[in-house]
Amino acid sequence: DTAVSQTPKYLVTQMGNDKSIKCEQNLGHDTMYWYKQDSKKFLKIMFSYNNKELIINETVPNRFSPKSPDKAHLNLHINSLELGDSAVYFCASSLTGRPNYGYTFGSGTRLTVV
């Protein structure tokens, strides 16, 4: 059983389009995250949700809008895609009060904007 699953795995789209990435976890975790990994492998947090509530919203363009319909799901919608949005986007989840578990990451979505 996949613990944190993301769809799609690959996404190629043209500049200006709108696209969504979906994430689901079946671990019973209460916190979910979006991280962006750029071409140099650097990982930067974008958003964090705890029990469907937005906790962390880093300096991300407002073209990026996360949505968490429930604790097990976190989606990322991106409007008016730009070339610089090309990256790998990772979803992750964790359980509050259990730092010994760490984060569990999804397999990533490789977004290419052409």
Place this chain on the structure above:
Amino acid sequence: ELKVEQNPLFLSMQEGKNYTIYCNYSTTSDRLYWYRQDPGKSLESLFVLLSNGAVKQEGRLMASLDTKARLSTLHITAAVHDLSATYFCAVDPPTSGTYKYIFGTGTRLKVLA
């Protein structure tokens, strides 16, 4: 703002050799994590270090945490080709409530046969 630095950024080593990857961070924290990432793959949890002096070992890898020095090390013993990957440390700032890991820059390890 918390900064996490790793060195070296790139490491090419011969099989059988030993080496250490360093992770320095700028703000007090006693929660540090090591992850491994293979090319095109997700991040796999390696070690969870939650106190000063914590040491964890798994196979040829050993991680330690010195919270006073704000330093963690990942030591590789008798490297084998299968250890080739990118290794990340991540620090959980004390005020974040585990809502925001800050990742290091990553160390790309290549073990040569």
